[in-house]
Amino acid sequence: MSLSLYWASAFILPKRVTNEIEKRLRNFLWKGSTNSGYAKVARLRNFLWKGSTNSGYAKVAWKELYRQMDEGGLRFKDITTLNRALMTKKLCDIIRCDQTSIRVEWLYNGQLQDTSIWTIREHGDSWSWRKLLRLRIFLRPMVDYQIGDGRKFHLWQDPWHYLGPLIETFPCGPRLLGIEETAKFSTMISGGEW
Numbered sequence: 001m002s003l004s005l006y007w008a009s010a011f012i013l014p015k016r017v018t019n020e021i022e023k024r025l026r027n028f029l030w031k032g033s034t035n036s037g038y039a040k041v042a043r044l045r046n047f048l049w050k051g052s053t054n055s056g057y058a059k060v061a062w063k064e065l066y067r068q069m070d071e072g073g074l075r076f077k078d079i080t081t082l083n084r085a086l087m088t089k090k091l092c093d094i095i096r097c098d099q100t101s102i103r104v105e106w107l108y109n110g111q112l113q114d115t116s117i118w119t120i121r122e123h124g125d126s127w128s129w130r131k132l133l134r135l136r137i138f139l140r141p142m143v144d145y146q147i148g149d150g151r152k153f154h155l156w157q158d159p160w161h162y163l164g165p166l167i168e169t170f171p172c173g174p175r176l177l178g179i180e181e182t183a184k185f186s187t188m189i190s191g192g193e194w
Contacts, residue, residue: 001025001077008083012131018079025076026062088135091117095143097152114182116157118165140164150185150194160185 004021007013013021067073093104094117111129112120118140122130145160147153153160156167156174163169167181174181188194 004079005077005082008079009086012087012128013079013083015080018083021079022062084135084138087132088138091132091135091139095139116154116165118159119154119157119167147185150187150189153185155179155183155185155188156181158185 004025063078064072065074065076066078068075090103093101094107094112097104097108111125117133118136120133122133140159143159145153145158147160154165156179157165159165166173173179174183179187185194
């Protein structure tokens with residue numbers, strides 16, 4: 001499980017991979033060898049399994065094991081949900097402009113030069129980058145921006161307004177107002193007011 005957790009924290013795992021991980025975990029729990037020295041696992045397996053350790057059927061559905069102990073589960077982690085949560089954390093680092101991360105610095109100097117993470121297009125890039133960008137929908141309602149001096153904040157592309165990124169609501173806004181689409185919020189601040 002710990003190896004799966006490592007890979008889930010490093011990459012977005014394809015569904016086929018998460019299914020294979022869960023299959024291997026199920027096989028270990030339901031049909032694993034009892035003479036391998038894992039006495040606790042063997043006792044647990046015998047409790048959950050009807051009949052011998054290599055035949056019969058499970059008394060408990062695999063999804064039930066994801067529940068907390070007090071709810072009758074074993075606190076197993078759903079790999080797909082865990083992977084989504086860990087990758088969303090990586091997306092949070094990008095949104096926060098975490099300067100300590102080499103990956104975030106590389107993204108801002110390459111991929112996101114004059115574009116916000118909220119409005120960059122998904123097409124044409126790597127599979128993992130597109131999958132990461134698709135997680136934005138989970139974060140948008142939860143992000144609360146503090147504009148500060150506005151130097152790292154896009155006026156049109158970041159969701160500082162309750163309507164979301166202004167470029168999505170007013171696509172002709174930059175042309176009509178004569179303010180570039182890539183303009184930072186600091187261009188609208190003068191003397192501490194905007």
